[in-house]
Amino acid sequence: MIIKTVNFVKSAVKSSQYPEYDFPEIAFAGRSNVGKSSLINTLIQRKDMVKTSSKPGCTQLINFFLINEILSFVDLPGFGYARVSKKIRAQWQPMVEYYLSLRQNLLGLILLIDIRRNPEKEEFEMVDWLEAHKMPYLVVLTKSDKLSKAKQVKRLLSICSQLEREKNGVILFSSKTRKGRDVILEEIENLTGTCDD
């Protein structure tokens, strides 16, 4: 898939604020600071279309982007960041849960996991939810540039076995080197049936 145009559509907290279009939609989810916004920037080849930060908790709203005027990407607020206040955390969880359960045009989800961390309760819960709802998903291991090639493979196999997932459903990625970008775009194209011509 070649990305020709990218438009930021809007930010939303509740369902009445979601864009009304029904283009196929792909959501990006994962722990805070895992690299969701950086992954989207890498896919769309814009340095800072989506705001990123070294401090966790950067994305606090659901952000919608329209790709090639036919496909929607959604940057979700990250889960599992302990340092935000209880009140904010209490708002985030339902925000993401409502989105996942309400959004009719959601076709698939990309679950990001830092290659150096093992999946925890939140990731297992997300996978259980996706399986229960038969929602197609891809697991992307981010920040692979932080490890040697040999370690990357070791971590890939370990995370696959923890998630009981086949190797080809888990992708090594780095927003620094852009490793994995083409594979992810191909998977999105397969899932949504969108292409550039």
Ligand SMILES: Nc1nc2c(ncn2[C@@H]2O[C@H](COP(=O)(O)OP(=O)(O)OP(=O)(O)O)[C@@H](O)[C@H]2O)c(=O)[nH]1
């Ligand atoms: N080395 C390396 N750093 C990365 C990579 N991806 C993201 N980062 C860094 O990790 C930090 C967090 O990245 P973001 O993309 O803002 O993470 P996020 O998941 O959107 O975070 P929240 O919006 O807080 O949920 C930033 O400092 C990024 O530069 C990567 O592939 N390699």
Ligand SMILES: [Mg+2]
């Ligand atoms: Mg973000």
